[in-house]
Structures are given as structure tokens and as C-alpha cells.
Amino acid sequence: MLLAAVLISAAGLTGIIRAVALKRQLLDIPNHRSSHQRPTPKGGGLAFVITFLMALTGLVLTHAIPLSIYLALMAGGLITAVVGYVDDLRELSPKIRIISHVGAAAIGLLCIGGMPPLNLGFTVWHWGWIGHAVGVLGLVWTINLYNFMDGIDGIAASEAVFASVAGGALLIAAGTADLGTISLVLAAACAGFLIWNWPPAKIFMGDTGSGFLGYMLGLLAIAGSGSSRMTLWLWGLLLGVFIVDTLVTLVTRVRAGRKWSQAHRSHAYQHLTIRWGSHLKVTLAVNLINVLWLLPLAVAAWQWPPGSLVLAAAGLVPLLITAVVLKAGQESFSSTISSSGS
Template sequence: MSLEICLSFVVTFILSLILVPTVGKVSKQLGIIAHTNKRTIHKGVIARTGGYGIYMSFLIGTMIFLKTDTQINAMLIGGFIMFLTGFYDDIHDLSPKLKLLGQIIAALVVIIYGDIVLKGFSLPFLPDSVSYIFAIMITILWIVGISNAINLIDGLDGLCAGISIIVLVTISLTSLTYGRSDISSLSLLLAGAIGGFLVFNFHPASIFLGDCGALFIGFMIAVISLLGFGYKSSSFFTLGAPIVVLMVPIMDTFIAIIRRKVHHKSFSEADRNHLHHKLMFSLELGQTKSVLILYAVTVLFSLCSYLYLFDKVGATILFIALMLLFELFVEATNMIDRKYKPFLTILNIFIKSEYLPSIKDTKPYQKIIQKAKKDML
């Protein structure tokens, strides 16, 4: 790693250290503070525009260290639109539809102006033009999805910022392996800006990211990953690696969608059943321990992604093991529903524990038995 790339991290880190507390003071004076709801757990008056300090630090860093081109300019314009969308929401509470519209516009900027689209995507037996249209749709879904996934995990002090730093450092290291110092530098510029903010955001936090920060960070991570992590060809590697690295926020979002669908609730409705809430409340670990555990899990998933470059079998085994443990956690803590325990039920066939759900109590088993009884009569 070159001295200039390391220096870019240090500079944005220091800038953020200076700007974030200043932004916090101004935000409190203007009344831009975090309001409580069903999902929040904070107490006291806390500014919610820490993302402004991150954005300004990153912007200054790009002017110093990066040579702009069409793609960089597209990312900066799209990032500005995403930042403004979140910033306006922090002040006035945008409706979900308008918030989504801002995110889609930001995604379209990088697609149309920057020509940043999912690489290597093709559909068999269909013209390239049709495949390209599908690639654009997947790209928009990816950018909007990751932006909101990062926003959703911003529920405990230091959680979103710390996980984002781990993800960006992983992108940087992977990119350097493939000789893409530009992607590496871009990633560390943002990681440094978030790092300075994390000093004030780790428990007990004196300032929050706000939607302006979380959406901007999620947008940048999504777009940087579309540049390929430094991989040179297929769409599998273009999205496969970042999907693994971002598994914690992706799975948390995916489970939230299923949970709210099962309970007939709106996706925009806040609740306390996210990963970090389960660690904090169900397992009674508190904020700091819960955050550190999710940091460790993110590091392990990041290790999977990086290890895949050198040992595909080892990385695959580690990934499967992590996903099995993840499934056990989801079922044990009732993240989706109290009745959702397929893996634990199958496991109990071999363990035969009275504390685990029995297959005889499941609806499919009871239906089979009832059908068999009817057939016998």
C-alpha cells in the first residue's frame, strides 16, 4: 500500500475529527436532533447530522488526492443527491416515496452519466440490449438496496460506522491485490472520514449519522463495489464479493422484509427486532458488546471474501459455517417469528432435546399424519 493512499486515510480522518463536533454544535443550535421512536434507544439531546461532517471531509479529501474523471464525477454528483435526500429527511422527515425517488435519481446519475453498471451480465438466448436493460435494473436495485441496508443497521452507537469501515478497508485491500489503487484510495478516503466520526459516535455517542450520513455511505459502498472490487470480468465477482462482505446489513434487511411481511406490517415501520436489538435485548449484552460482536462477524465475512482470492475451498467452508450459525441465531432469537425454526427442528431429530422444537409439532408433519389417517379409513 503506497504512502499516498495511507495519507489519504489520515487526512480525511483528521478533517472529520475537526468537522464532526463543530457540525454537532451547530445542529443542536438549529434543533436538528434525533427524535425517539419504537426503534431508537438513545436518551438526551443528540445531533443527527454527523453525516455532514463525513461528507465534507470526504469531499475535501477527493479534491486533494483523487484525479477526477467521468466516473468519479458521476459518483460525487450521485452522492450529493443521496446526501441531500437524507439531509432533508433529517430535518423535515420525507415520505418513503419521495425518499425512494431521491435514491433512484442518484442511482440513475451514476448509470447514465458515469456508465457504472453491473459488469459481465448477460442472459442466454436474448439480445445484448435486453441484457443491458436487466443490468441497469439490477444496478438500481443494488444501489438503493445497499443504501437502505446500511441505513437500517444504524441502530446502535458506532454500529453502522464501524461496519462500514471494515467493509471499505476490505474493498481497499482486495482492490490493491488486483492493482486497482484508484478504488483502494477512494475506499480509504471514505473510511478515514467515517473513522473520525466514529470517535464521537462510539458508545456513548455524542452525535449520530442521520440519514444524510447512512444513505451517503451506503450509496458510496454500493457504487464503489460496482467498479468491481478490482475484479476484471464476471457479474458474479462484481457483486458476489461485496454481497459476502456486506452480509450483516444485507441479511438484517432481508429478514426485516420477511418479518414485516409475515406480520402484515409496512416495511417503513420501525421495530426492535433487528440483529443488534436481539443481541442487546434478547441476549442482554448491552450496546458495546453487541456492536463488537457484529464487528467481529463482519470481519469474518470480509475474511471469506478476501480469502476466496487465495483459497476458494477454505473460504467456502468458512462462509457456509457462518451462514449456519447465522440461521441458528435467527431461529433461536425469533427474529422472523416464534414458529419459524426449521433448522432447529431438523437438528432436534438427532439431538432429541426437550428444549428444541419437535418435528411432530410442525404443521407439515401434522398434515401428513392427518392425510395418512384419512387414507386408512
């Protein structure tokens, strides 16, 4: 009942936000870096932010989840969402965004007690003081990673639904029902929004939603990896497409002397969208990779935690090769692609 209520609420609120955005002309206007041709309402991520945080509050009030994880998700989530919302209205400088993201990450890690031990497969490494720095960097990375990958219809929301459903189910199976429930609630909220965002998108989530999702998934991965079965390598598999595409793109652009924060359209998925001429085909392809390739490996990593590093390498290396073949990080000067999903 809870998941259905969250999904319906998120879908309804997205429709309301879309109507308000159209009335006030809060639109994403296409430019030469866009993968869209039509002005589209933005800020729809606010719908799943509000719905999820309200459901999260209900869970903590009924003692279904610990106060520590509630505070971590609520505090950091609000910071990233508010900063993203302001950025949607008037573009903020990269420095302000990064400082805000670092603050959100530090607060989140403080609330959950820092980084859990890292299962390397052959040994378990206890982080010590360096874990705090690594954790903050990791969360800042996932926040920005999600922003970078939110470039075509449905890709970011469907990735969140996949990772949250798979991660939530595996967390519950591992005996971590509180985090598993949170993950499934996040999936339901994103699914409600996805009804409007599926190609052809009727509204975009904007930075309001993308940064929020990056933070939520990153923190759930860190907190969940405290379970003996839910290693960070497993979470790396669930988010593999996003991690690899962003990593290859970023490294390629930095090596070419370009600013990492500069807007561009050079991710592997963006090149593929230009090649195929369709948002729908690329979003479906990413989902097929998730379900048919990465999910079985993630389940295997859950069943065999000592081998999770090897399984992660086996799953991600082919994606890395694919990103290189698709010239991730190299500029494309092709024409803008319609979001018709044809």
C-alpha cells in the first residue's frame, strides 16, 4: 500500500508541477548542447523529492527506520535538492554547487557513522580516518554523475528505478529491511515521475531531481555496504552504465584540456542517441543492459561476496570498452536529436 501511494502521489504531483511550469514558462530551452528540440517544462524532480521525503518521515515516525539514516537522507537530500532547484531557476557557479555537495556529503556520512569496511574479496579493509574523505568524494561524485547522465528522456529516472528496486530487494534478502524499504520507496517515487518523463518526455527532472537521486543512491550504497553481502562492488554493478560512461567521458575530456564542469554532449549515450536518432531506443538499451547483464552479476555478487570485485570487473570492463568505442568524451557536432523517441 505504501509503495502504491507513493507512486500515485509522485505521478499526481508531477502533473501539477508540469501545469505550473507551463503557466509560468519555466521551460528548458534547447541549445546547441541539448538533445531536445522542443521547450519542455523542467523542475519535475521536485515531485519525487517531496513525495519521497514525506514517506521517509512517515517511516521514521512509525519506527520503521533508524533516526540516523533518516537524518542522513533528509539533511543531505534537502541540500542537494534546494541547490539543484536554485540552479534550475538561475544557473549557479560550479564552485557553489561543489561546496554545497561536499557539505551534504559530509553531513550524511556523519549521520551514518562514516564508511563501512570495504570488502575487497580477498580481505576486508577498515578505512580509518581516510574513509571520511573517500566517502565525501564518492558522494560528490555520484551527485554530479547523475547530473551528467540526465541528458535524454527517461534515462536517469529509469536507472534510479532499476537500481532502487534491485538494491532494495537484495538489501531485504540480506536482512537489512530498513534500508531495503527506503530503497523501494525511492523506486516508487521515481516510477511515478517516470510516467511523465518516459520518451517522449512531458517534463524534465532538472538539477532538482538529478542531484537528489545521485545523493540518495550514493548514500544508500554506502550505508547498505555495511551488510556482509551488499558490497560496494555490487552497487557499482547496479549503477555500472552511469559510472563507466561518466568516468570515460570525464577522463577523455580532462586529457583533452577541457573543463570538466563545462556543458557538453559527448557522453557515450549521447553519441548513441545521435547515431540512432532516438531517445527511446537508447533508454531501452540501457535498461536491457541493466536487467540482462548487470543484474545477474549483481545477484551473483550478493551470493558470493568474496568474489564481488571480480564480478564487478567482469561486468564493467565490457561497458568501458563500449564507451571507448562510442567515443565517450569526444565532441560531436551532429544536429540536435528530437525527443520523439521514434
